Amino acid sequence: MRCKRIGAGAALAAGALAVTGLAFAPAALAVTPQTATINADCGAFGSGEAxxxxxxxxxxxxxxVxxxxxxxxxxxxxxxxxxSLTLxxxxxxxxxxxxxxxxxxAAGAPVEVGPLSGTV
Known part of the structure; x- marks a missing residue:
């Protein structure tokens, strides 16, 4: 199980979630949910909109995400x-x-992770 967590988890996290360069717009300071769309490239795991x-x-x-x-x-x-997601x-x-x-x-299912916690 540990190998699965580190191997697949690290690959997904590193590829899909190591996003940099995205800045929250001022509207993200509101308490209500806000959304943003990014393009992610995760190599063999896929790429596209998240x-x-x-x-x-x-x-x-x-x-x-x-x-x-x-x-x-x-x-x-x-x-x-x-x-891990860095903004x-x-x-x-x-x-x-x-x-x-x-x-x-399941294998081949759309990826979903979170909520991921942080301090702003």
């Missing part, structure tokens, strides 16, 4: 992917969102 959904309460924020263009390489159990803040600096939450996914 949707980020963000929520914020004070300085605590979460981001969920979903993509039907990027698929699970193997069947993955619930909460088995260790994910560039509009005012400078970066913020990391991390977590191990994901639904169970």
């Amino acid at each position: 949707t980020l959904t963000a929520t914020q309460d004070g300085t605590a924020a979460t981001v969920t 979903k993509s039907s263009a990027i698929t699970a390489p193997i069947a993955l159990g619930e909460d088995s992917i260790s994910s 560039v803040k509009a005012g400078g600096g970066t913020v990391d969102f991390t977590g191990t939450e994901n639904p169970a996914m």
